[in-house]
Amino acid sequence: MLNYISKDNIIINKSYISWQESINLVAEPLLKNQSINQTYVDAIFKSIDKLGFYIVISKDIALPHARPEDGVIKKGISILKSQYPINFADHQIYLVIMFAATDKESHMKMIEKLINVIGNQELLNKIIKSNDHNEILEIFTKGA
Amino acid sequence: MKIVAVCGNGLGSSLMIEINIKKILREKNIKAEVTHIDLSNASTIKADIYIMGKDISKSCSLNNKIVLESLIDKTELENKLINKIQSMQNKDE
Numbered sequence: 364m365l366n367y368i369s370k371d372n373i374i375i376n377k378s379y380i381s382w383q384e385s386i387n388l389v390a391e392p393l394l395k396n397q398s399i400n401q402t403y404v405d406a407i408f409k410s411i412d413k414l415g416f417y418i419v420i421s422k423d424i425a426l427p428h429a430r431p432e433d434g435v436i437k438k439g440i441s442i443l444k445s446q447y448p449i450n451f452a453d454h455q456i457y458l459v460i461m462f463a464a465t466d467k468e469s470h471m472k473m474i475e476k477l478i479n480v481i482g483n484q485e486l487l488n489k490i491i492k493s494n495d496h497n498e499i500l501e502i503f504t505k506g507a
Numbered sequence: 508m509k510i511v512a513v514c515g516n517g518l519g520s521s522l523m524i525e526i527n528i529k530k531i532l533r534e535k536n537i538k539a540e541v542t543h544i545d546l547s548n549a550s551t552i553k554a555d556i557y558i559m560g561k562d563i564s565k566s567c568s569l570n571n572k573i574v575l576e577s578l579i580d581k582t583e584l585e586n587k588l589i590n591k592i593q594s595m596q597n598k599d600e
Contacts, residue, residue, distance in 0.1 A: 410515060414546070417515040417562040420523070421577040428519050464518050474522045482527070482579045 367473050368503045371396070375494050376445040382456070383408070386427050389443040389461045398439030398463045400442050406433035407461075416451045423491055424458045424481060425451055435463040438470055440477070442503065446494045457491050480506045508539040508592070511552050513559040513567065517545030520578040524558055527581045531588060556591055558584070 370475050372392045380388070390404045406429035407415065420429045440462040448455035460477070464470040480486050486506045510528055510571055514521035521543035528541050544552055557569050564574045573587045 389541045415562050417520075417560060419562065420520050420560070421579050424579070426519050428516065430516050430518065463518065467518065470518070471522065471526075472521070475526050478523045478526055478579055482523075482581060484513070 365448050367438075367476070368442070368500065370439060370496065370500055372439075372440070372441040373496060373503070374443045375496050375499070376443055377447075377494065379447050380449060382407075382425075382451045383450055383457075385425075385443055385445065385449045385459045386461070389427070389441050389459045392441040393439045393461060393463055396439065398435065400434035400436065403434035403463065406430070411507055416454060419451050419454045419456065421435050421481075422454065423487065424460065425449075425456045426452070427459065427461050428463070431463075431465050435465055437463070438473065439463045440473060442499070444490065444494065444499055458487075464481070487496050508537075508556070509552075509554040510541045510552040510556045510558065511549065511586075512541070512543040513546055513549045513557055514543070514563060514578075515546055517543060517548070524549060524575070524584065527579070527584050528536050528558065530581065530590065531585045531587055535589065539590065546548070555595065556588070558588070 374388055393399045410429055418425050420426045443459040445457050467468045480503055486502055490499055490502055512521040512524035525541055525543040532539055556571050558573045560578050561574050564572060573591055575583060577583055
């Protein structure tokens with residue numbers, strides 16, 4: 364993930380939270396570094412209302428995101444790893460990854476690096492097992 | 508042959524599926540045009556195969572769908588995609 368991910372963009376959650384709380388939590392780093400406006404987070408909730416949990420991309424991972432025009436200021440990504448499963452309907456999610464894209468294509472490299480990590484079952488298992496900030500940062504930065 | 512990856516916003520998981528489709532086609536030496544799009548515009552693109560997750564497929568009435576359990580599992584995608592391509596080729600013969 365190289366320059367996209369830093370320690371500030373990774374959150375380790377060690378309590379039981381709802382899926383709504385997880386989305387608000389994972390949005391915090393992107394709001395703070397001014398990648399997105401609050402309208403972006405609102406749009407994510409709205410699109411889940413409309414389309415269901417299409418943001419669940421595999422049995423452990425949710426990828427909440429909305430569109431560039433929903434309040435993206437600059438490209439960004441943030442990651443929440445939860446020690447306990449978060450219930451997205453009947454999915455039990457451990458990894459919530461939010462990204463912000465400024466257009467249809469320019470985040471391609473970011474997504475490609477991301478899938479090199481989370482699409483690799485061995486690296487994903489390591490991430491799911493870990494609740495250590497530095498270890499997870501290292502997997503995301505070096506694994507890709 | 509044209510293959511389209513479909514997801515809710517056309518930005519995230521469809522892009523991931525597209526990246527994996529391209530990898531598989533390269534490995535198998537299969538030539539095809541691959542792109543990605545959001546669900547609401549999917550019907551405007553004419554394609555031979557549409558690939559999407561099961562949550563999206565409920566609201567998608569297109570033919571020639573491949574529905575995925577995991578959007579990042581390259582093995583599942585490869586099995587379903589190769590099967591589909593082979594069955595289409597058999598139909599042509």
